[in-house]
Amino acid sequence: MLSQTLAITGINVRSIPERWAPSLVIVIGLAGVVAVFTALLAMSTGFSSTLKAAGRTDVALVMRGGSDSEINSGLGRDDADLIKQAPGVRAGADGKPIGSAEMMIIAELLRGDSTKDAANITVRGVEPAAFALRPQLKIVEGRPFTTGLRELIVGRGVSRQFKGAAMGSHVRMRGSDWTVVGVFESGDANESELWTDINVARTTFVRTGESSVRVALDGPDGLGKLKAALAADPRLTVDAQLEQDYFSGQTRDFRRTIGVLAGVVTIIMALGAIFAALNSMYAAVAARGKEIATLRAIGFGGLPVLLSVMIEALLLALVGGLIGAAFAYAMFNNMAVSTLGQNFTQVVFNFKVTPELVVRGLFISIVIGMIGGLLPAIRAARLPVTTGLREL
Amino acid sequence: MTRTGFVIANLFRKKTRTILTILSVIMAFLLFGLLQSLNSIFNSGADFVGATRLMTQARVSFTQALPLSMVPKLESVPGVARVAYSQWFGGVWQENTQVFTFAIDPERYHDVYPEWVMPEEQWKAFMQTRTSMVAGKMLADKYGWKVGQKIPLSSNIYPQKGGSKSWAFDLVGIYEGKDDAWKKQTNQVFINHDYFDEANLFGKGRTNFYILKLTPGTDAAAVSKTVDAMFENSPDETKTQTEKDFNLSFVKQIGDIGLIVRWILFAVFFTLLLVVGNTMAQSVRERVPELAVLKTLGFSDGSVLGFVLAEAVALCLVGGVIGLTLATLLGAMVEQATGGQFQLNVNGLIWAIGIGAILVMSIAVGLLPALRARSLKIVDALAGR
Numbered sequence: 016m017l018s019q020t021l022a023i024t025g026i027n028v029r030s031i032p033e034r035w036a037p038s039l040v041i042v043i044g045l046a047g048v049v050a051v052f053t054a055l056l057a058m059s060t061g062f063s064s065t066l067k068a069a070g071r072t073d074v075a076l077v078m079r080g081g082s083d084s085e086i087n088s089g090l091g092r093d094d095a096d097l098i099k100q101a102p103g104v105r106a107g108a109d110g111k112p113i114g115s116a117e118m119m120i121i122a123e124l125l126r127g128d129s130t131k132d133a134a135n136i137t138v139r140g141v142e143p144a145a146f147a148l149r150p151q152l153k154i155v156e157g158r159p160f161t162t163g164l165r166e167l168i169v170g171r172g173v174s175r176q177f178k179g180a181a182m183g184s185h186v187r188m189r190g191s192d193w194t195v196v197g198v199f200e201s202g203d204a205n206e207s208e209l210w211t212d213i214n215v216a217r218t219t220f221v222r223t224g225e226s227s228v229r230v231a232l233d234g235p236d237g238l239g240k241l242k243a244a245l246a247a248d249p250r251l252t253v254d255a256q257l258e259q260d261y262f263s264g265q266t267r268d269f270r271r272t273i274g275v276l277a278g279v280v281t282i283i284m285a286l287g288a289i290f291a292a293l294n295s296m297y298a299a300v301a302a303r304g305k306e307i308a309t310l311r312a313i314g315f316g317g318l319p320v321l322l323s324v325m326i327e328a329l330l331l332a333l334v335g336g337l338i339g340a341a342f343a344y345a346m347f348n349n350m351a352v353s354t355l356g357q358n359f360t361q362v363v364f365n366f367k368v369t370p371e372l373v374v375r376g377l378f379i380s381i382v383i384g385m386i387g388g389l390l391p392a393i394r395a396a397r398l399p400v401t402t403g404l405r406e407l
Numbered sequence: 408m409t410r411t412g413f414v415i416a417n418l419f420r421k422k423t424r425t426i427l428t429i430l431s432v433i434m435a436f437l438l439f440g441l442l443q444s445l446n447s448i449f450n451s452g453a454d455f456v457g458a459t460r461l462m463t464q465a466r467v468s469f470t471q472a473l474p475l476s477m478v479p480k481l482e483s484v485p486g487v488a489r490v491a492y493s494q495w496f497g498g499v500w501q502e503n504t505q506v507f508t509f510a511i512d513p514e515r516y517h518d519v520y521p522e523w524v525m526p527e528e529q530w531k532a533f534m535q536t537r538t539s540m541v542a543g544k545m546l547a548d549k550y551g552w553k554v555g556q557k558i559p560l561s562s563n564i565y566p567q568k569g570g571s572k573s574w575a576f577d578l579v580g581i582y583e584g585k586d587d588a589w590k591k592q593t594n595q596v597f598i599n600h601d602y603f604d605e606a607n608l609f610g611k612g613r614t615n616f617y618i619l620k621l622t623p624g625t626d627a628a629a630v631s632k633t634v635d636a637m638f639e640n641s642p643d644e645t646k647t648q649t650e651k652d653f654n655l656s657f658v659k660q661i662g663d664i665g666l667i668v669r670w671i672l673f674a675v676f677f678t679l680l681l682v683v684g685n686t687m688a689q690s691v692r693e694r695v696p697e698l699a700v701l702k703t704l705g706f707s708d709g710s711v712l713g714f715v716l717a718e719a720v721a722l723c724l725v726g727g728v729i730g731l732t733l734a735t736l737l738g739a740m741v742e743q744a745t746g747g748q749f750q751l752n753v754n755g756l757i758w759a760i761g762i763g764a765i766l767v768m769s770i771a772v773g774l775l776p777a778l779r780a781r782s783l784k785i786v787d788a789l790a791g792r
Contacts, residue, residue, distance in 0.1 A: 040685045047678035051671050058667065081572050086470065087497060087564045089609065121468040123646075131652070132659045135468055188467050189642045220471070221642070252570060280438065280671060284678075287434030291682040294427040298689055352663035359470070361660070 019315050023323035026306075028330065034302065037295040038331055044288035045335025045383060046342060049376040051284060053343035055277035056375075057366040062273075062354070063266040065364035068203035070259030074148050075103075075238055077228045077245070080252040084265070085119045086358040091224045092116075094251060098228045101248075103240030105233035107147065113231035115145040118216050118224075121360055122188055122209070124177040134353070136173055136180075137208040137360040138188070140216030140225075148229050152205055157182055157197030162212045165219070168197035170206035172363030176353050180209060189219050204262065207353070207363045229258065265357040285383055292387025296328050300395040307395055308403025317396040324392035325385070332384025336377045343376075344368045410710075414717045421690070425722070428686045432726025433733065435679040436761060439672065440734025443757045446668050448658070448750065459627055460519065462653040463617040463634055466644040470495075472613035473643050481617055484633050486625035491515040492614040496603065497564035498596060500550065508560065508596040510603035510614075513541075519620040522585045523593075529554070529580030537602040540576035543593030547581045554578055560596070565607045574606075591750060618650070676764075684772040687719050691776035698780050699788030712781040719773025720766075727765035731758060 031038050077098050082088035090098075098104075099114035107113045118140035123133040139145075143162075146152060160166035169180045185192040186209070193211065200206060213225065232238055242255050300307070307320055348368040356362035418425045463481065465471035472494065481490045491512065498508025513533045517523075525533075525541065533539050540560075542552055552558055559575045566572050576598055584590035604611060619634070621627060631647040638645045648656075691698075698711055731753065738751035 036685050037689065040682050043681050044678055047674050051674050054667070054670065079566075081561075081563065083503075083563055089564075121470040123466075123468045126659075132656050134660055135470075187644070189471075190640050190644050219642075279441070283434050283438045283441075284675060287431045287438075287675075287679070287682070290427045290431040290434065294424055294431070294682075294686060297423060297427075352666075354664060355660050359660075 016316060016319055019319035020322045020326070023310060023315065023319055024326045027303075027323055027327045031327075031331075034299065037298050040295045041288075041292045041328065041331040041384070041387065042335040042338065044291045045332050045380045046339035048281060048284045048288050048383065049336045049339030049380050050343045050346075051339075052277060052281045052379060053340055053368060053372050053376045054347045054366070055273060055280065056372050057343065057347055057368045058352070059270050059273040059277070060369055060372065061364045061367040062269050062362065063263075064367060065362065066204045066262040066266050066356070067259065068151075069201070069205050070257070070262035071149075072257055072259050073105075073232050073237075074258040075230050075232055075241055075255045076258045076261050077230065077241075077253050077255045078226070080254050082254070084357045084359075085117075085226045086121065086360070088226050089224055090116075090226070090228065090253065094253065095225055095228050097248060097251060098245065098253065099230060101230075101241055101244040103233060103237040103242075103244065105231040105237070107144075107231075113144050113147055115142040115148055115229050116213060116225040117141050117145065117227050117229060118213050118220075118222065119226040119358065120188075120216060120220060121358075122186065124173070124179050124186075127176055127178055134177060135355075135360045136177060137358060138167070138216070139208050139210050140213035141210055142213055145210070145229070148231060149201065149205060151203065152199055152201040154197050155200045157195075160196055160211055163215060164212070165191060165193045165215055166196045167193050167209045167211050168199050169195050170208050170210075170363075171198060171200045172206035172351070172353070173209060173361075174198055175351060176361070176363050191219070204356070204362055204364070207356075207361055268357075269354075281379070285379065288383050289387050292328065292332070292383065293390060296324065296388055296391035297394070299327070300324060300391045300398075303395075304398060304403045307398055308400045311398075311400045312404065321392045321396035324395050325388045328388025328392070329381060329384045332380045332387070333377065336380025339380070340368075340373045340376050344373075410714070410717075414714060414721060417694075417714070418718055418721060424686065424690070428683060428722055429726040429729075431679070431682050432723055433730040435675055436727045436730025436765070437733045437737070438675050438730075439761060439764065440731045440753045440757060441738060441751060442668055442672050442675075443760060444734070444738050444751045444753045446665060446672075447752075447754075447757065459621045459623075459625070460650040461619040461621065461627060461631055461634070461647050462650055463619060463645050463647040464615065464653075466635075466646045469615050472615055473617065473645070475612045475614060477617065477638075477643070480637060481619060481634065484619075484630060484637070486621050486630045487619045488622045489515065489518045489620040491519040491618045491620070492600070493597075493616050493618065494600060494603070494614040495564075496598060497562045499561045499563050505563075506546065506560065506596055507594060508562075508598060510600040511597050512600050513539075513597070516597065516618075519618050522589045523582045524585050525580050525582040529582075532579035533597075533599070536577055536579055537599055538575075538577050539579040539602075540596055540598045541580040541582055542578060542596050544581055544583045544590070545593045546596065547578075552578055552581070554581060565603075565609065567606050568608050570608070619647075680768065680771060683719075683722065683768070684775075687715075687722075687772050687776050690718070691715055691780055695783065695788050698783055699785050702783065702785050703789075708781045711783070712777045715777040715780045716769075716773045719777070720769040723765050723769035723772070727761065727768075731761045 078088035079090055095116035099112045104112040104114060120138040121135045122138045124136045126132045126134055160168050167186060173180050180186060180195055182195055182198055184195050238257060245251055245253055245255055347366040350366045351363060353361040353363040465473050478490055481487060493509040493511045496508040496510050498506040500506045517530055533541050556578050557575050558578050561573045584593050621630060627649055634647045635645050701711055735753040738753045741751045
C-alpha cells in the first residue's frame with residue numbers, strides 16, 4: 016500500500032506544473048493566512064518582550080498604594096529616603112543603599128513622518144543610581160546629562176521614531192529649551208524615554224516629590240523584607256513590586272487585544288482559504304477522474320488514492336505556509352513601530368517573528384490543508400471505476 | 408429561457424464550485440467590512456464634531472495641568488464666547504474598570520456643549536449639589552445607575568485629603584446626545600470641579616483642558632495663535648487646536664496599528680482576487696466547447712462575453728453583499744457586547760466602498776475569461792484545439 020501511495024503521489028506531484036493555476040490558489044491562500052497570523056502575533060510578541068526585558072528581577076519598584084502606572088503615582092520627597100533605608104535594599108560599594116527616586120513627565124513630540132500628529136513621550140527625571148539599576152543601558156553617542164542643567168539624554172527608539180529629539184536639538188518644556196546631549200541604547204522599553212536630572216525636573220515642573228522609587232534588592236528574599244517593612248511604616252502608603260512584574264502586567268491588555276484581533280482575522284481568513292482549497296482540490300480530482308479510474312482498474316486500492324490526494328493538499332498547504340512565514344519574516348521582522356503604553360506614552364518596539372510563531376503558523380496551514388484535502392480525497396477514492404473511465 | 412435564467416442555470420451547473428466560491432467571497436467581504444470599520448476608528452474618529460470649539464492644553468502635554476487663573480485671560484481674547492474647563496479624574500468603577508471621568512464646571516460646560524441633552528432641573532441639581540455627578544446614558548445603562556443613587560467611584564490618581572482614593576458621588580442626572588453620533592459618545596462621567604478641587608489632596612486650582620467656544624464667524628486659527636502667544640515663554644505655555652484636530656491626534660496616539668490593518672486588507676484582497684479569478688478562468692476553460700456551440704447557434708461575440716462577465720458579477724455581488732451584511736451584524740454585536748466602547752460601525756460609507764470593491768473585483772476576475780470567450784474561433788473550439 017505504501018508503494019502504491021508513493022507511486023500515485025509521485026505522479027500527482029510531478030503533474031502539478033501542468034496544472035499550476037489551481038495549485039497556486041492553495042499556496043497563495045495559505046501564504047496569506049499564515050502571513051497575517053504571523054505578522055499580528057509578531058507585533059504582540061515584540062511589544063511584550065520589549066517591556067519584559069526592561070524589568071529586572073533584582074530591582075523593586077515602589078509606587079503610591081493602588082497606582083497601576085508610574086504616571087498615576089506620586090510620592091512625597093521624604094518617602095524616597097524612607098524607602099531607600101528600608102530593609103531588603105542592597106547597599107552599593109560606598110555603603111549607601113542603591114535607589115533612585117524617579118519622576119515621570121509626559122512631553123509631546125511629532126511623529127517622524129508628520130507635521131501635526133503629536134505623540135506623548137515619557138520624560139524621566141532620575142537620580143544617579145538609575146544607571147546602576149539598569150546596567151543594560153549604555154550611552155552610545157554624546158555624554159550623560161550634567162546634574163543641575165536642563166539637559167536630556169534620549170533613547171534610541173525615540174530618536175528613531177520621533178522628530179525633535181535628535182542629538183544636539185532642543186526640546187521645549189515649560190517655557191525653556193532643553194538640550195539633547197546624548198543617545199542611549201538598552202534594547203528594551205527604556206529606549207522609549209528621555210532622561211534628565213530629577214532635581215532640575217522638580218524645579219521646572221514645581222513638584223517636590225517623585226512618581227516612584229526604584230531600589231536594588233539584596234537577594235531573593237529582599238522583596239519580602241522590603242514589603243513587610245513598608246507596610247509596617249505608618250508614614251508610608253506605598254506598594255512595592257518586582258520591576259519585571261510591573262512591566263509584564265502592562266503587556267496583558269495589549270496581548271489580549273491583539274490576540275483577539277489575530278484570532279478573528281485568522282479564523283475568517285482560514286475559512287476563506289479552506290473553501291478555496293476545497294474548490295481547487297475538487298477541480299484537481301475532477302480533472303484527473305479518468306486517470307484515477309485507470310489506476311483503480313489496473314489494481315491500485317482506494318486508500319492509496321485517498322492518501323495521495325491528501326498528501327498533495329498537505330504539500331501545497333505546507334509550501335504556502337512556508338512562503339507566508341517567509342514573507343512575514345522579510346516584511347515585518349524587526350520593523351520598528353510605536354503604540355500607547357500603560358503610562359499613556361509611546362512605547363517603541365520591534366516586531367519579532369520567532370521560530371515558535373512560524374511553527375504555529377505552519378501548524379495552522381497543515382490543518383487547513385488537511386480539511387481542504389479530505390472531502391475531495393474521499394470523492395476521488397469513491398469514484399466508480401466504470402463512470403470514471405467513461406468520462407470525457 | 409431568458410438570458411438571466413441562462414446565467415443562473417450555468418452558475419448552478421457545478422453547485423459545489425459555485426457555493427464554495429461564494430463562501431470564500433463572503434469570508435473576504437466579511438473581513439473587509441470589519442477591518443474597514445476598525446480602520447475608520449483610526450482615521451475619522453472626529454467627524455461628529457461640528458461646532459467650532461478650540462481645545463487649549465499645556466504645550467508640554469495635556470497631563471501637565473494649567474492654572475485656573477487663566478480663565479479671565481482666555482475670556483478676554485476677542486472671538487472667545489465662553490470658556491469651559493475639564494480635568495481628568497482617572498475614574499475607576501468597581502475592581503478595575505476605567506471610566507472616563509472629568510471634573511468640570513457644570514454651568515460653563517453646559518454653555519459650551521449644547522450637544523449634551525439633559526432636563527434643565529437635572530442641570531440645576533448638577534450645579535447646586537457639590538458632590539454631584541452626571542453620567543452618559545450609555546454608561547448608566549451599562550452599569551444600571553439610576554438618578555438618586557450614590558455611586559462609589561475611585562480615582563487611580565487623586566487621593567482625598569484623608570489619603571483614601573475611594574470617592575463617592577450623587578448621581579443627579581443622566582445626559583443624552585443630541586443626535587446619533589453624539590449619543591454614541593455618552594460614555595463619560597462629569598463631576599463638580601469645585602468639590603473635586605477642595606476635597607483632593609494635591610494640585611489645587613488646576614485643570615488639564617480649556618475648551619473655548621468661539622463666536623460664530625471667528626477665525627479659529629487666529630484665536631489659537633493669539634492664545635498661544637499670550638502664554639509664550641511662561642511656565643505654562645499652551646497649545647491650542649480645534650476640537651477635531653485634538654480628537655484626531657488623540658486617536659492617532661495608538662500609533663501604527665492602523666498601518667498594520669491596511670497591510671492585512673491588502674493581503675486579504677490579493678488572496679481573494681487570485682481565488683475567485685482562478686475559479687472563473689477554470690469554469691470558462693471547461694466550457695469552451697459549449698461556448699462554441701452558443702456561437703454556432705448565432706449568439707454574437709458580445710453576448711458570449713456578456714454571459715461570462717455576468718457570471719463573475721453575480722458571484723462577487725452575492726458573496727460581497729452577504730459578507731458585508733454579516734460584517735454589519737457582527738460589528739453591531741461587538742458594539743453591543745462591549746457596551747459601545749468598541750464601535751465597529753459598518754456604515755454607509757463602508758458599504759459604498761465595499762460595493763465599489765465588488766464591482767472592481769468582478770471586472771478584474773471576469774474580464775480576462777470573458778475576453779477569451781469572445782475571441783473564441785468556433786472551428787478551433789469545437790475541434791478541441
